[in-house]
Amino acid sequence: MITAGIDVGSITAKAAVLNEAHVLGTRVISTGYDAKKAGRSVLDALLETLEISVPDIQTIVATGYGRNTVDFADKAITEITCHGIGAHFLNPEIRFIIDVGGQDSKVIRISEAGKVMDFAMNDKCAAGTGRFLEVMARALEVDLDKFGDIFLKAQHPSKISSVCTVFAESEVISLIAKGESRENIIAGIHDSVAARISALAKRVGVTEPVMMTGGVAKNIGAVKALEKKLETSIRVSEFAQVNGAIGAALLARNI
Amino acid sequence: MSGTDPEKEKRKIKSVQKMKEIMTNYYIEAKGAADTGKKVAWITSGGPVEPLIAMDVIPVYPENHGAMIGASKMGVELCEKAEEMGYPRELCSYARSDIGCSVTNGGPIGGLPKPDFLVCCNNICGTVMKWYEVASRYYGVPLFMLDTPFTHRKFPPAAKQYVIDQIYEYIEFLETQCGRKMDYDRMQEVGRLSVEGLRLWQEVLDSGAHKPAPITAFDAFFHLALIVTLRGTQETVDYYRQLRDEMKERIEQGIAMVPNEKYRLLWDNLPVWYRTKWLSEKFAAHGACLVGDTYTSAWSGVLPLIDEDNFLESMSQAYSQVYINVSLDIMINTLRRMIEKYDVDGVVMHSNRSCKPYSLGQYDLQRMVMEEYGLPTLMLEADMVDERSFSESQIETRIDAFMETIKS
Numbered sequence: 001m002i003t004a005g006i007d008v009g010s011i012t013a014k015a016a017v018l019n020e021a022h023v024l025g026t027r028v029i030s031t032g033y034d035a036k037k038a039g040r041s042v043l044d045a046l047l048e049t050l051e052i053s054v055p056d057i058q059t060i061v062a063t064g065y066g067r068n069t070v071d072f073a074d075k076a077i078t079e080i081t082c083h084g085i086g087a088h089f090l091n092p093e094i095r096f097i098i099d100v101g102g103q104d105s106k107v108i109r110i111s112e113a114g115k116v117m118d119f120a121m122n123d124k125c126a127a128g129t130g131r132f133l134e135v136m137a138r139a140l141e142v143d144l145d146k147f148g149d150i151f152l153k154a155q156h157p158s159k160i161s162s163v164c165t166v167f168a169e170s171e172v173i174s175l176i177a178k179g180e181s182r183e184n185i186i187a188g189i190h191d192s193v194a195a196r197i198s199a200l201a202k203r204v205g206v207t208e209p210v211m212m213t214g215g216v217a218k219n220i221g222a223v224k225a226l227e228k229k230l231e232t233s234i235r236v237s238e239f240a241q242v243n244g245a246i247g248a249a250l251l252a253r254n255i
Numbered sequence: 256m257s258g259t260d261p262e263k264e265k266r267k268i269k270s271v272q273k274m275k276e277i278m279t280n281y282y283i284e285a286k287g288a289a290d291t292g293k294k295v296a297w298i299t300s301g302g303p304v305e306p307l308i309a310m311d312v313i314p315v316y317p318e319n320h321g322a323m324i325g326a327s328k329m330g331v332e333l334c335e336k337a338e339e340m341g342y343p344r345e346l347c348s349y350a351r352s353d354i355g356c357s358v359t360n361g362g363p364i365g366g367l368p369k370p371d372f373l374v375c376c377n378n379i380c381g382t383v384m385k386w387y388e389v390a391s392r393y394y395g396v397p398l399f400m401l402d403t404p405f406t407h408r409k410f411p412p413a414a415k416q417y418v419i420d421q422i423y424e425y426i427e428f429l430e431t432q433c434g435r436k437m438d439y440d441r442m443q444e445v446g447r448l449s450v451e452g453l454r455l456w457q458e459v460l461d462s463g464a465h466k467p468a469p470i471t472a473f474d475a476f477f478h479l480a481l482i483v484t485l486r487g488t489q490e491t492v493d494y495y496r497q498l499r500d501e502m503k504e505r506i507e508q509g510i511a512m513v514p515n516e517k518y519r520l521l522w523d524n525l526p527v528w529y530r531t532k533w534l535s536e537k538f539a540a541h542g543a544c545l546v547g548d549t550y551t552s553a554w555s556g557v558l559p560l561i562d563e564d565n566f567l568e569s570m571s572q573a574y575s576q577v578y579i580n581v582s583l584d585i586m587i588n589t590l591r592r593m594i595e596k597y598d599v600d601g602v603v604m605h606s607n608r609s610c611k612p613y614s615l616g617q618y619d620l621q622r623m624v625m626e627e628y629g630l631p632t633l634m635l636e637a638d639m640v641d642e643r644s645f646s647e648s649q650i651e652t653r654i655d656a657f658m659e660t661i662k663s
Binding site for chain 1: 618625631634636648649652653655656659660663
């Protein structure tokens with residue numbers, strides 16, 4: 001049985017195609033202006049490389065912020081449930097997921113069977129999200145992909161005290177003006193994100209082992225800063241960014 | 256072809272019409288008080304209204320007005336007006352929208368009638384004290400402040416006496432303002448009517464315990480208006496008797512407010528006034544019914560503390576121990592009773608940016624619900640009047656995920 005999961009997030013759209021419990025392929029594209037179109041485009045792009053056509057897919061589940069715009073999906077399921085199932089599939093031992101995406105961060109506690117027991121999301125604020133890191137990368141004129149490596153070179157992380165993205169950006173700009181090194185500022189930014197997310201995680205109660213998913217999991221700096229803050233090791237799968245789409249494709253098997 | 260869905264029509268609460276009529280007449284009378292020579296007093300939602308009714312003063316509630324502003328989706332504009340005047344966004348949105356309304360005469364009813372005097376009881380929060388001081392200066396009218404001590408565990412006799420003394424001062428204040436003496440027989444009668452109204456209101460709320468529920472918290476938010484504004488009047492008693500009877504009929508006829516009610520939930524905190532319909536439909540689409548809430552039951556929750564034969568003095572304790580003027584331990588007990596009474600599958604908490612005393616401690620309540628009952632809880636960050644604090648897509652995702660958790 002071939003199923004597909006489409007995760008339309010605020011920055012990227014992801015697709016995963018599965019044959020039963022086997023991942024046939026995944027794809028990530030920018031969501032851009034038209035979330036509705038992004039859902040279609042990401043699936044088409046993936047199917048092209050897999051040489052599979054839409055009629056071969058039995059069911060499709062959409063997730064992410066744009067889940068309700070994917071009109072060709074059989075069902076929309078929230079990313080909370082999808083990330084739970086996805087993480088459980090990638091590693092059945094996982095009991096806690098930290099998903100940090102473009103516009104929000106979520107922490108999810110799951111049972112041994114991958115069922116969501118409790119979850120929490122950041123409030124209406126970009127602090128502790130991928131967008132926060134993106135804004136900072138721009139202020140520092142550094143490619144976001146290099147953030148992780150630069151983080152590892154920091155000697156003394158700067159202190160970023162503001163939780164507001166806009167105020168934190170001004171803090172970063174004044175640190176630049178004071179001649180603080182990029183490495184230290186970048187490390188400070190990651191510590192700030194980690195502090196925000198760990199507060200959310202502790203509210204729900206961290207149960208080990210922990211997995212990080214979402215686009216920000218690709219950033220080693222964010223993972224390291226969180227590990228330090230939570231005093232636990234965090235697993236990151238190669239499928240971290242497409243975990244929600246994989247979870248959606250897995251759930252599509254039961255429709 | 257247009258037409259009404261008979262099933263949907265059947266589900267509608269018929270008493271709504273009567274309620275609208277009473278509230279319209281009430282506001283017409285209040286706004287016309289200058290012509291009839293009646294005095295108008297502004298009073299806080301948790302304040303003792305009964306002495307005002309006994310003195311024939313028209314009570315007006317800036318908070319009820321705030322709820323109307325919120326429901327009319329006029330909150331942002333009025334809050335912004337107050338912000339222009341220098342009030343911070345952190346200030347309660349009832350206070351901001353009401354202050355904005357005072358200077359513009361805007362809002363759904365063109366502003367509240369000017370008060371002759373003000374009565375402020377701090378059993379609901381500390382904000383009201385400053386808010387009423389501002390109103391007192393702005394309108395140049397006297398203010399009576401009733402201070403109700405917070406209850407941590409017990410309400411000691413000294414605290415009770417302290418409030419009783421103030422209640423007699425309150426009556427003296429009213430006698431000065433109205434230029435006549437209090438009729439204590441009438442006061443006793445108003446007290447009796449108040450208790451009767453509260454009992455009937457509690458019966459209405461209790462009907463939500465029936466499966467399926469004939470009423471939801473979203474309906475209770477609407478029908479609450481009279482118990483806030485006009486308790487102690489015969490009209491209120493008559494209205495809630497009618498509503499209670501309608502609930503009985505609905506139960507007999509098996510009329511559910513949410514068709515195919517599958518999941519029963521409790522609501523905590525004030526409503527999100529500008530989104531009650533949206534939220535109600537959102538939950539109903541999942542087969543979920545908000546069968547009870549901590550907010551609308553706050554007024555009748557103190558019934559066991561009232562002695563009908565000694566209304567004036569016993570109300571000192573009742574008014575002091577309303578739901579949010581008590582410790583978290585006491586609030587947890589109230590929530591426990593409600594979870595059991597309504598037999599719910601989960602609890603929805605509105606973390607209300609405006610109402611700090613209500614929202615503080617919700618994470619502890621959440622933990623208790625989870626640990627003792629194993630029930631999932633949902634935290635919705637929003638505001639009762641200020642729409643700028645509401646993010647639809649985030650709230651939608653949370654509700655959907657919460658319902659997926661309950662269903663799985």
